[in-house]
Amino acid sequence: MKACYDNDDGSLIYGKKIISFFKVMIIETFLQVLCFPPKFARSVSYLTDREISLEDSYGRQWMATVCNYNGSLAIRQGWDKFSGEHDLKVGDFLVFHYVPDDLNFIVQIFETTGCEKIKFSCNIGKEKPKEKTYQEITTIEESQSGKLLVHKNFRVILFL
Numbered sequence: 399m400k401a402c403y404d405n406d407d408g409s410l411i412y413g414k415k416i417i418s419f420f421k422v423m424i425i426e427t428f429l430q431v432l433c434f435p436p437k438f439a440r441s442v443s444y445l446t447d448r449e450i451s452l453e454d455s456y457g458r459q460w461m462a463t464v465c466n467y468n469g470s471l472a473i474r475q476g477w478d479k480f481s482g483e484h485d486l487k488v489g490d491f492l493v494f495h496y497v498p499d500d501l502n503f504i505v506q507i508f509e510t511t512g513c514e515k516i517k518f519s520c521n522i523g524k525e526k527p528k529e530k531t532y533q534e535i536t537t538i539e540e541s542q543s544g545k546l547l548v549h550k551n552f553r554v555i556l557f558l
Contacts, residue, residue: 416495416504417441423490429481431467431474439471442496446471450501452480455516459502480505490515 419438421428434442445464450473452460460483462476486492489510494503507515 414497414499416497418493418495420491420493423486423488423492426488428488429486430478431472432477432481433467433470433472436470438496442498443471445501448501450503452476453502453504454480454484455506455514484515 417438419435421432421435433439442464446466447464449461449463452462452473454460460476460480462473462480465472465474467474484507486507487509491508491510493506493508495506496503509515
């Protein structure tokens with residue numbers, strides 16, 4: 399598979415056309431900004447000042463913004479949160495699959511062992527998503543006819 403594309407070729411992922419590139423985290427500045435490879439940047443220059451999403455191997459998404467950074471197209475705003483929450487380190491190898499129709503980057507993270515990183519220091523993926531449950535509520539009201547009306551119980555669960 400080619401790493402970057404100048405044309406409409408591309409691979410498919412989940413039935414959607416994608417273009418891909420990889421980055422090896424080699425200097426500490428990768429924690430604050432991620433510059434696109436020049437050839438990839440030329441093919442997505444329309445992303446400048448656009449909001450995109452970064453999706454990890456669990457399907458969780460972070461919003462970020464593409465910008466011009468020291469003459470390169472880069473992800474800066476929002477990247478620090480993504481890199482911090484995924485405990486990126488020097489030597490990590492990231493593969494980015496860009497889904498143009500969705501303005502979405504699916505990001506695979508590989509450790510220096512060559513294996514995909516699936517455990518993150520911030521507890522992402524270590525346990526089920528946390529649930530916040532609101533207490534069940536039952537209300538009883540008396541109608542004008544003297545009969546009692548019972549409203550059904552309900553429970554709301556939010557996944558955080």
